[in-house]
Amino acid sequence: MVFAHPDDAEWGLAGTVARWVRDGTEVEYVCVTDGSAGSNDPATTRERLVRSRREEQEAAGRVLGVSRCTFLGFVDGALEVSLDLRRAITREVRRFRPDVLVAPDPARLWDRGRTYVNHPDHKAVGVACLAVVNPDAPTRPQFPELLAEGYEPFEIPNLWMSTGDDPDTYVDITGTIDVKAEALRCHASQIHDWPVEDWLRARAKETAASQTAASQGMVYAEAFRTFRLKDAEDPDEAR
Numbered sequence: 095m096v097f098a099h100p101d102d103a104e105w106g107l108a109g110t111v112a113r114w115v116r117d118g119t120e121v122e123y124v125c126v127t128d129g130s131a132g133s134n135d136p137a138t139t140r141e142r143l144v145r146s147r148r149e150e151q152e153a154a155g156r157v158l159g160v161s162r163c164t165f166l167g168f169v170d171g172a173l174e175v176s177l178d179l180r181r182a183i184t185r186e187v188r189r190f191r192p193d194v195l196v197a198p199d200p201a202r203l204w205d206r207g208r209t210y211v212n213h214p215d216h217k218a219v220g221v222a223c224l225a226v227v228n229p230d231a232p233t234r235p236q237f238p239e240l241l242a243e244g245y246e247p248f249e250i251p252n253l254w255m256s257t258g259d260d261p262d263t264y265v266d267i268t269g270t271i272d273v274k275a276e277a278l279r280c281h282a283s284q285i286h287d288w289p290v291e292d293w294l295r296a297r298a299k300e301t302a303a304s305q306t307a308a309s310q311g312m313v314y315a316e317a318f319r320t321f322r323l324k325d326a327e328d329p330d331e332a333r
């Protein structure tokens with residue numbers, strides 16, 4: 095799971111994380127920025143926020159059973175799709191060698207109800223992850239410095255994008271929405287006294303009301319757009 099800020103994963107897809115962990119899947123987090131722009135309180139500083147948000151993210155990961163959370167340390171609010179960013183994500187992908195890379199949907203400029211404009215850091219991480227899928231992670235001449243560090247090329251089999259727009263895959267989080275709420279509450283600096291639980295339930299219910307999810311009897315769901323990039327039945331692969 096690659097995401098821009100501490101708390102992004104908990105808002106967007108922690109129900110899926112908890113389900114995958116419960117079903118025996120190893121899940122790792124890669125948090126790209128340091129979260130240092132996550133407060134308008136004049137009494138706080140970027141340095142203080144970096145520390146508290148890292149602790150909050152680690153606590154949320156523990157609640158969900160995430161096996162490792164790597165912080166890439168890019169500055170919150172200043173993220174650009176750069177070779178540095180692509181290299182940093184590629185390093186983690188080549189190390190962990192996931193069956194599924196989960197990334198934010200970079201095509202999302204705003205929400206459907208036009209009540210929210212998407213954060214540029216989210217879009218930058220999404221675009222960088224597409225570059226990691228192709229060509230950065232699987233291509234040997236990309237980033238020879240990573241080869242020198244021992245990270246061999248890796249072809250990512252599946253890409254999932256967390257999205258509210260045009261999803262093709264729904265994960266039933268009815269059994270894990272409580273643990274999702276508990277993980278989200280770990281981000282105390284972001285939540286304050288907000289009734290996050292109500293918001294989470296309303297949103298997950300709305301997602302589950304879509305035709306595909308409803309036909310599968312889901313009460314609460316999270317939605318993804320998925321890409322199957324490597325298929326054993328593909329004649330190109332079988333050759």
Ligand SMILES: [Zn+2]
Nearest residue numbers: 098099102213
């Ligand atoms: Zn965010």
